[in-house]
Amino acid sequence: MPSFVVEADGGSRGNPGPAGYGAVVLDPVTGETLAEAAEYIGVATNNVAEYKGLIAGLRAARDIAPDASVRVRMDSKLVVEQMSGRWKIKHPDMKPLAAEAARIFPRSAVTYEWIPREQNKHADRLANEAMDAGKRGKQWEPSRSTAALDTSAARAAAEEPRTVGDATAGAARARAALAGAGAGAGAGAGAGAVSRAATAETPSGAPSGTFPTGSAAGRESDARPQPEADAAGAPPVGWAASADLGTPTTLVLLRHGETALTPEKRFSGSGGGDPELSPVGRRQAEAVAAALAARGTVQEIVSSPLRRCRETAEAVAARLGLDVRIEEGLRETDFGAWEGLTFAEVQQRHPEDLAAWLSSAKAAPTGGGESFTSVSRRVSAARDRLIARSPGRTVLLVTHVTPVKTLVRLALGAPPESMFRMELSAASVSAVAYYADGNASVRLLNDTSHLRAGA
Template structure:
């Protein structure tokens, strides 16, 4: 029998539009116990956009806990509840892609919607305000700041810990649900407006790149090599000539920031950092070649090659990376709807975005070639479909 969850979600904007954030909590439908929380400061947005982002985050958190669950969504936004229930038309162009995205998380037959008064939505409202307060401090909301356990009527006298998660990301030894791929269909067949396009740039070379060593987010964080700096200049010139990039978002790792800053300076844009775009943490394998890993960790390597849920010792699995990459994708799509955005990131996030757009299985990660400073592109449409436009283009490199 499927589990039953209640998702309570809210969003707010201090200015409408203004600094905005959302909050969502997943509750056990039987006991009312909070199972997971999500909250995010999303920059400048309207109340309605923030409310939809809260809904999407809550649904994704429920999906991560049990992709087969039945979900009852409770919100104090009459607009979102009526639109998602199909009783009101979605007329505003900013709402259409968000509603379409929400519908892709879980099958519509497993999600129902209920309007509740604001005073009954205090948990999600508090999380949204925590996220906006964190944004005001120049930070992102962290689960440790939350007091969800105090809100839970079912918390035991012994102090049973309430599970909280920024995006319902399970612990490393728990099974991870696969992020929802783009639904099947042909987006170009209808007039769906201007898509949001991600131009995906793998960073330039570091000293480790030509040696083909594992270089993730748990290692030495190397800088660009002289060859990598030349590659960054070349891709900057190529993108400047095309003149289509409207925003730049980068992984926090040094090699990506250096690449992104080179391109952004040429384009006259700022660089926004998104932690979700960082490379896989390869744990004990950081800095080693494939041959060295094969010699030292043969069993662990075989497991890693055979399952997206297997992780290097002390590192991340591809399933975990897919979850945070998908969440980063969703945030960037909401912030830059209808625009062309340059994402400067790494091999695994680029391949993950491509495979999710195609609805390809995790093993497809091992069947793509991605060169340093290469360009790929994915377009996302208002109905939730995605289209791969380019993969591993190196024509700009001399």
Template sequence: MTRTFVVEADGGSRGNPGPAGYGAVVKDADGGTLRETAEYIGHATNNVAEYKGLIAGLRAAHALDPDALVRVRMDSKLVVEQMSGRWKIKHPDMRPLATEAQGIFPPGSVSYEWIPRAKNKHADRLANEAMDAGKAGKQWEAGASTAELEAGPEAEPDSGPEQLAPAPAAPAAGWAADLGTPTTLVLLRHGETALTPEKRFSGSGASGTDPELSPAGRKQAEAVAASLAARGTVQAIVASPLRRCQETAAAVAARLGLDVRTDEGLRETDFGAWEGLTFAEARERYPEDLAAWLASPEARPTGGGESFAEVAHRVAVARDKILARYANRTVLLVTHVTPVKTLVRLALGAPPESLFRMELSAASLSAVAYYADGNASLRLLNDTAHLR
């Protein structure tokens, strides 16, 4: 099973530029500390120290497991936005550091989340220990560190690391200053297939049949296409590679005169051996596996499918790429139940069990707006007015 790590990193400079140091900590899925690292780096700026802290944290995580999924949490808005691809890296000192950080894990393995400084106390204290050691003419020593003890429980993730890259804990966009035009993702679940009315697991696994739209599903696709054409707000279309989404997206694209871009990150969950089964059939054949899957976002379906934590990670990566590519535009994502619910969950900062508490009909529309400060606002959920 793929491991998930949380890397918390920070850096500081007493003078900016001035004597500088960084700190980073790698934590497991339960918030337990696996490894700490810190270093005095001499004369540097805050931003250089923050990037060096990120690099050190990623290298420490890579040494533990090079195949892990990593969730980076930092209070540096600059580093988070630049590494997520939403802000350009203009300063020449930052570019090689960002490139080095990007090359430690394979693409798609790392996601980034901004957190308030109060939530990053562990790494902050490590960085200050490193700077204190440098002031005394020494280097930081792990055995002498009291950073974890001084940081206390507040430094631990306030939710499990399966909640990848949710919106930062900042004031709701509606209560903040005008942040300009948001990037809006309109989330369209594909139309019905023959499996939809029977409520069968229909994912993206090798054993799946990749069904096409049924006659009812094609009518739904045409109905939602007409509705979106009437609204006239969609400026781009991105779809899952699976047939039911490609066919739904094609119907909309034909009405709007747009091309369809495909993103693998938007595909449905791989349900393993449950593909094609009803929930009752899966419960009868694999009761223990199903119970574990319902109880934990880290559990996989029978036969090596995907956990909800793994799906959340790739969906968050796809989301960040799309937000960077289509900044301040309205984009239609034609995808599946789990990706839509995951995007809504992450926008709300809701726990993983919320996935089981949302209704999402075939060919329904939902929408999330993303603002310049990293905030997200749920605008619509499961709208089916166009089908009535």
């Protein structure tokens, strides 16, 4: 059985504040880096960032060898004790993260060890790099000195293996590097950007702190006792302390009304034409405008730059007496050569590309289209800008299928494939509330009651 060491860390510059995590998979014999993961996750607490770092590190180890045994080393006493089963997990935000971490490997395959912060410098550095990248509105990329092996080096390692447990470190390094030479982008729900080719999400231009790279991830030491961070679990935050969090920022997510392509279920993104609303779509826009005016909660309107969204947004704005602001990050996916085609036509003309797209968030449509990973980075960055600009307000976002599903998926912490399991009708309304501690609450999904009322 192969054996790895996973070191993970996470931090928040403000707690809650701009947060990120870092994780590294190491050869237990040589200490050689086999994989790295890091991601800026927007506004979150230290503990959320630490748990997400743990999840990313375990996933990176599993990608190398699913049957491995793993020794996790972290400077977070809270995470180590909770995952070891010695401290009870009471906090509602920690429970799903701990459960997700526990599902990655069999419980018997993972052990946890607390280490002083000075022994966790690699993961700490990655967490700071992720937060620094988020401050610049960029995705994290591995440094040249610690990037994963390139393809040729991986092949060489595989040809001259060294025994590590029942497997070989050479084979492990080969799998890590051949999984994707060159750095990757990240995967929201905790996977992050991984140097052996992962997927990345949630970089943001949100303001960061002044902690330099290499500092203790902008947080207080977990080696010191934290308030009530004992067998009773973490101190209450989130909904349990809602009085301290203030009014959430609520993004009301409106998919545009129908175009001529909608009932034919044709790919209609941002890379083809820019269709206008059909007569049905215009009636839908008026119906949703009337419903939103009756609710009276929307304070701002932001739209994708594409015509079908602008026309829908303008119908609502006319009812509410508001202006429409354009946000480029809310545009639909560029579907490349698939624009204007039905699913069946794409399957007939580009079967291999379609199969790849359905199975991997990193795969892009034929002809230079956008992958879901790229769209997720763009949409999550736009989300963070909107939250930072309009704290505590209710903002209507008039956008498209993929951006709405992406925002819902990220709020739920669901994997990319969950997007294929969501129904989202034309002119439907969804809503997500974002709290000051970095948590999100999905309030509504695919509401079309206003369309039935106006039928």
